[in-house]
Amino acid sequence: MKIIVDAFGGDNAPLEIMKGAEIAVRELGYEMILVGNQEVIEKVAAENSISLDGMEVVHADDVITMEDAPTSIMKSKKESSMAKGLRLLKEGKGDAFVSAGNSGALAVGATLIVRRIQGVKRCAFAPVIPKDKGYFMLMDSGANVECRPEMLRQFGVMGSIYMKNVMTVHNPRVGLANIGVEPTKGTELYQEAYKLLKASNLNFVGNVEAREIPLDGADVIVADGFTGNIIIKFYEGMAKALFGKFKEVLMKNAKTKIAAMMIKPELKALKKQSDYKEYGGAPLIGISKPVFKAHGSADAKTFKNAVRLAGEYVKRNVVELITSEIKSEKDSEEEDN
């Protein structure tokens, strides 16, 4: 397994990215290609005693920042570490590409450099998020602000394949995020997507009200990228707000402070478990090779988790499974006509 890494993507690059890559080499036995300014990488490695064993460095002059326009990856920033990493993936120099950098640029670059799977209308960021029991996949969480019904149907197909093969969920339940359970709820986009999902051979459980999403509404939650992004960010904010409130309660007086000490390890574990960022990264599902987005604020351990997930995505042949599913749908559609 060889993973190509954008060493200069994310808030904590390159140090935490390099540390994460080092852990991945050591713990997972993967080989890595670090893409980025070679001089800086070597300097940071030396200063922080990071071993570059098992890693190859491929020099890139430039960096895409969070402020750069997504399309800059094809123009002014085509010599960036992200663009170069995607080209290496395209050329088959590694099995997967992982970046903690600018999401918009990553979606544009993956689509235009690596290309989508044939027949896939749009690729989507699909993070796996803790729910009451286990995890759900949210798709799309922000790559496509405007969607058409057929895109939402495909999100369901691709998410289902991921949850089944990577997360080993038996017969994943696919639900459509909506404002009520009736098929007539929501905008025209959602009403039409409901019909398409209903007619598919997915285990479609219908509309899922947002209240049920963090409980156990479905294993795959389908949404347009605007709604999905609202959901994932609200999840993050709510977790932060509520843990903050809990902390206030626990620090209230001498008695509660004693109680706090008694449950400290359990509470810490829960906080971690409720933090979807801990889980690592989100695949950009629909691209013809594995591309993963690590959270922008990823530290070494989170980044290593993203690398691990990317490895699973490769091992479980998710790209091949989606390719063949989309192709067989198309074939049977043509037979019908």
Added chain:
Amino acid sequence: MKIIVDAFGGDNAPLEIMKGAEIAVRELGYEMILVGNQEVIEKVAAENSISLDGMEVVHADDVITMEDAPTSIMKSKKESSMAKGLRLLKEGKGDAFVSAGNSGALAVGATLIVRRIQGVKRCAFAPVIPKDKGYFMLMDSGANVECRPEMLRQFGVMGSIYMKNVMTVHNPRVGLANIGVEPTKGTELYQEAYKLLKASNLNFVGNVEAREIPLDGADVIVADGFTGNIIIKFYEGMAKALFGKFKEVLMKNAKTKIAAMMIKPELKALKKQSDYKEYGGAPLIGISKPVFKAHGSADAKTFKNAVRLAGEYVKRNVVELITSEIKSEKDSEEEDN
């Protein structure tokens, strides 16, 4: 103050509604008009020792259920307690109307029977929700699935008046729920609404990412009804999921169970404080008389809180303030032309 109450709206009607009305009479000194089946009301009152002092009963034959189509209020269900209550409000028989029944029917009935304030494009459900410090108003939380930019601007205007006058927030910050802070983020609806809000004389703080909404993003969060409904229901689900997880942690072993006992009152208070339903109800802002929606699952205390809020809405002259603001906007627009 005389409040008209839909005695047969909501999951716990009529018992909890009647109990709530009784508390409102006793604690707030309001007069009430209970609308619904007179025989049943009198029977329930007798069986549960509910005093009908300070209450007038107005008979209505029929009830709108949660399954009825919103438009039924104007047709097959025009003799329902909700329809009749709205007509009493229209005729000036009371100062405000409160119902825990079918939201869609309430929005349609309020719009077509009581009518919107002149110049207001759409009315909106606008619950007040606990955030990290204080409360924010979410507008729209579900009355309008499809919106135009001008509607979102008006939501900002009306929400700002409410937060200033009823919640006594000085110079309320108005934010647009969005997927990023830049003015170019989101769908065309959000990009256009941003421009209109920016050009208004509101204290507009720009786009607010969903992550910041439960923290302290703004005092008024403007959204279309689809997005707003996703936000409020996700809020409810996340609170439920996280409190459930906390409970699991606290019940884990003998040590954590002791800690749990030590923080039980504080935790209970926090749970209540995080439950937006406790707060009572949501005004249907934009209607020419005060119409309040109590949560469908409202118990006596929650319903009483909704009645109290409706009373505040009347006392603070919210309808008059919105009417004059919308009129002055229109006048200055005509001057400009």
